[in-house]
Amino acid sequence: MSTLQWIDAKSVDEAVALLSADAHGTIAKAGGMDLLDLIKEGIVAPTRIVNLQHIDALRGVQFAQATGLRLGALTTLAEIAGNSSIRERYPALAEAAAHAATPQIRNAATIGGNLLQRPRCWYFRNELFHAARQEVGREQAQYGAIFDNSKTTMVHASTPATALLAYGASVHVAGKSGKARAIALSDFLLPPDFNRPRDTALANDEVLTHVSLPAIGANTRAAYHKQTERDSYDWPICDVAVVLTLANGKVEAAKIVAGAVAPVPRRLTASEKALVGREIDESVAAEAARAAVRGATPTEKNSYKVPILETVIRRTILAAMA
Numbered sequence: 001m002s003t004l005q006w007i008d009a010k011s012v013d014e015a016v017a018l019l020s021a022d023a024h025g026t027i028a029k030a031g032g033m034d035l036l037d038l039i040k041e042g043i044v045a046p047t048r049i050v051n052l053q054h055i056d057a058l059r060g061v062q063f064a065q066a067t068g069l070r071l072g073a074l075t076t077l078a079e080i081a082g083n084s085s086i087r088e089r090y091p092a093l094a095e096a097a098a099h100a101a102t103p104q105i106r107n108a109a110t111i112g113g114n115l116l117q118r119p120r121c122w123y124f125r126n127e128l129f130h131a132a133r134q135e136v137g138r139e140q141a142q143y144g145a146i147f148d149n150s151k152t153t154m155v156h157a158s159t160p161a162t163a164l165l166a167y168g169a170s171v172h173v174a175g176k177s178g179k180a181r182a183i184a185l186s187d188f189l190l191p192p193d194f195n196r197p198r199d200t201a202l203a204n205d206e207v208l209t210h211v212s213l214p215a216i217g218a219n220t221r222a223a224y225h226k227q228t229e230r231d232s233y234d235w236p237i238c239d240v241a242v243v244l245t246l247a248n249g250k251v252e253a254a255k256i257v258a259g260a261v262a263p264v265p266r267r268l269t270a271s272e273k274a275l276v277g278r279e280i281d282e283s284v285a286a287e288a289a290r291a292a293v294r295g296a297t298p299t300e301k302n303s304y305k306v307p308i309l310e311t312v313i314r315r316t317i318l319a320a321m322a
Contacts, residue, residue, distance in 0.1 A: 005048040012057055012174050015207050018050045020176050023204035024197075028052055030074055030110040033101075034117035041125050043118070044197070058112070058209060063089065068215040073112030073208045077101070077160065080111060089216050092224035092241045096163035099226045102233045112208040115161055115171065115185075116200055119154040119192045120235065141299035143235065146306060147262040149297060154192045155260045156199075159239050161189065162259035163224050165267070166241035167213045173206045182212075191263040219246045223319035227312050236260040238309045240316045244275070251275045256317070258292070261309055268292040271313060280321045289314035 009015035019026050025047035029035050038044045052058060052074065062070040063085040071080065080086055081098035100106060100114070118124070121144070144153030169185045188201045202208060222243045228234035238260045245253040254272040259265045274288040289310045296306050 002045070002047070004046065006051065007048065008051045008054050010054055012055060012207055012209060013178065015050050015052055015055065016174055016176055016205060018048070019207070020205040022048060026050060028207060030113035031076070031108045032113075033105055033109045034113060037125070038118060043125065052207070058207075061086065064215075066215060069213040071111050071211040071213075073210055074110045077106040077109050077111065077114065078103070080160070081106065090163075090167060090213060090222070092163040092166060092222040092243060093160065093213070095224040096160045096226070096239070096241065099224075099239075100159045111160060111211055114158050115164075115189070115211070116198060116202065116208065117157050118199060120157045121154040121192075124154060124192070142301040143237070143260075144299065144302055145262045146296045146298040146302060146309070147266055148191070149262070149299070152192055152263060153299065153302075154263055156189060156262075156264050157235075158265075159226060159236060159259060161185065162239050162257050162265045163241040164211065164213070165189075165265045166222070166243045166255045166257040167216075168255070169211055169213045171200075171202075171208060172210050172212060173202055174209050175203065175206045180209075181206075185211075186267070189264045217245065219252075220244065221246060221320045223316050223322075225312050225316045225319065227308060237305055238312055240309075240312045242313075242316045242320045244280075244317075244320050250277055250279050252277075256288075256292070256313065258309060258313070261305065268313065270294065271317075275317070280317060282318070285314045285317040288317060 027046040028050045030052050058074040059072045061083050077097040077100050081094055087094040141153035145155050165185050171183050171188045173181050183201055190199050192199050224241045226236045226239040228236055241257045243255045244251050254275045256268040256271045257265050270291040271288040274291045278284050292313050293306050293310045298306055
């Protein structure tokens with residue numbers, strides 16, 4: 001039986017130093033929701049775990065009208081879902097957090113860990129399949145990607161990431177000697193790769209410290225919808241976040257993001273262009289939704305996701321204007 005060392009880090013600097021000393025055998029733990037699964041499933045086998053839960057600097061929600069929102073990496077999904085400032089100013093994020101997982105998991109899972117979790121693909125999570133370092137083929141795609149799926153049909157597991165990307169969020173990380181980086185979430189999330197220990201731009205010797213969202217104007221409208229097979233807890237068939245900036249009743253700027261349809265959350269730029277400069281009604285929303293699914297490359301087993309995604313996009317655009 002192999003031994004496992006557990007260390008409670010008291011500061012970000014201490015956590016970074018511990019990770020730097022053994023970047024391959026040491027893993028940081030936040031809520032631990034994904035890490036425990038990865039260990040049980042044989043995907044990772046750390047020799048040392050650095051517990052981040054005692055680092056107060058990684059906690060808390062801070063909102064300022066002028067600068068926007070700051071989410072400490074250890075902020076739980078339940079805290080995000082229930083925060084009054086987030087529900088008022090960033091409703092799509094609050095809804096995404098509220099519909100992630102179960103109440104028990106939301107009270108333990110952190111926003112940092114949620115963004116860093118690895119794919120929930122059944123094949124990726126199988127130790128024997130993973131050891132072979134094969135890619136998930138298009139034939140095994142009932143719940144998989146319908147875009148960018150030539151190499152893998154695995155989809156990103158985070159539902160809050162869909163809303164965060166629509167709000168233009170950035171991820172902040174700390175490295176050795178106090179070196180800090182701010183990375184746009186669109187650049188932070190990477191397609192799944194069996195040869196990487198994680199699917200983000202986070203280095204092995206860095207700690208995710210917080211997530212920031214820009215300030216939101218009074219003329220901003222937003223909505224989020226997660227479509228599942230069951231009303232109770234379930235992984236999404238797709239989820240959509242819409243953030244619109246209005247001027248004189250027309251769309252001045254639009255961000256529309258879909259999750260669970262590509263290896264990373266996907267900006268639906270064709271839909272965004274279809275909305276800019278126009279007043280939103282049923283026909284405009286339907287046109288934008290149709291534009292989003294053009295070019296989809298579903299497999300034989302997941303073509304059903306295309307009309308579902310189109311419908312969810314249309315409804316979420318209209319919900320943002322309600």
